[in-house]
Amino acid sequence: xxxxxxxxxxxxxxxxxxxxxxxxxxxxxxxxxxxxxxxxxxxxxxxxxxxxxxxxxxxxx
Amino acid sequence: xxxxxxxxxxxxxxxxxxxxxxxxxxxxxxxxxxxxxxxxxxxxxxxxxxxxxxxxxxxxxxxxxxxxxxxxxxxxxxxxxxxxxxxxxxxxxxxxxxxxxxxxxxxxxxxxxxxxxxxxxxxxxxxxxxxxxxxxxxxxxxxxxx
Numbered sequence: 001x002x003x004x005x006x007x008x009x010x011x012x013x014x015x016x017x018x019x020x021x022x023x024x025x026x027x028x029x030x031x032x033x034x035x036x037x038x039x040x041x042x043x044x045x046x047x048x049x050x051x052x053x054x055x056x057x058x059x060x061x
Numbered sequence: 062x063x064x065x066x067x068x069x070x071x072x073x074x075x076x077x078x079x080x081x082x083x084x085x086x087x088x089x090x091x092x093x094x095x096x097x098x099x100x101x102x103x104x105x106x107x108x109x110x111x112x113x114x115x116x117x118x119x120x121x122x123x124x125x126x127x128x129x130x131x132x133x134x135x136x137x138x139x140x141x142x143x144x145x146x147x148x149x150x151x152x153x154x155x156x157x158x159x160x161x162x163x164x165x166x167x168x169x170x171x172x173x174x175x176x177x178x179x180x181x182x183x184x185x186x187x188x189x190x191x192x193x194x195x196x197x198x199x200x201x202x203x204x205x206x207x
Contacts, residue, residue: 002154005191014159034201
C-alpha cells in the first residue's frame with residue numbers, strides 16, 4: 001500500500017529489538033499492525049480487504 | 062574468508078545456499094534499487110547483511126547513513142536502525158525498522174523486486190480506496206524473527 005499511495009507509510013518493526021514500542025502497543029503476538037500510532041490495531045495476518053477496513057476505522061471511507 | 066568489495070568477513074551472514082536462492086530471485090530486478098541503512102554506525106550484522114546482498118545483483122546498491130541523516134529520511138533516532146529502499150521514483154514509503162530476520166527477510170527481497178518492477182499487487186478496490194485517501198496512514202507491522 002505504501003508503494004501505491006503517497007499517503008501511506010508502512011514500517012515493518014522488529015518487536016524484539018524495539019521494546020519500548022512493543023510495550024507501548026501491547027504487542028503480545030505477531031504479526032500485529034498498529035495504525036496511526038495506536039488509533040487502531042489489527043491482530044494477526046489478515047487479508048488485504050480486512051486491513052483496508054481497519055484503515056477506514058481510522059481515516060474513514 | 063570471503064573478500065567482499067575490499068572487506069573481509071570471517072563469517073558470512075547469508076549461508077551459501079541462501080545466497081544462491083536470493084541471487085536467483087534478484088535476477089528479476091528491473092530498475093536499479095538502492096538499499097539505505099540509517100544507523101548509529103560501527104560494526105553491525107545489518108551492515109554486513111546489506112553488504113552481502115549488494116554483491117548479489119549489479120542492479121542493487123547499498124549506502125550507509127548515520128544518525129545525523131535520520132531527519133533527512135523522515136526518521137527519528139528511536140526508530141534506528143532503519144532500512145529504506147530507493148527506486149526509480151525516489152524513496153519508497155515501505156521501510157524496515159530493525160533487522161529483517163526470518164520471514165521478514167523474504168519480504169525485504171520481494172519489496173526490492175516489486176519496487177524495481179513498479180509492481181503493485183493490490184486489488185482494484187484497494188487501489189481505488191488508496192486513491193481516495195486524503196489523510197496520512199502510518200502502518201507499523203510488528204514481527205519477530207522466525
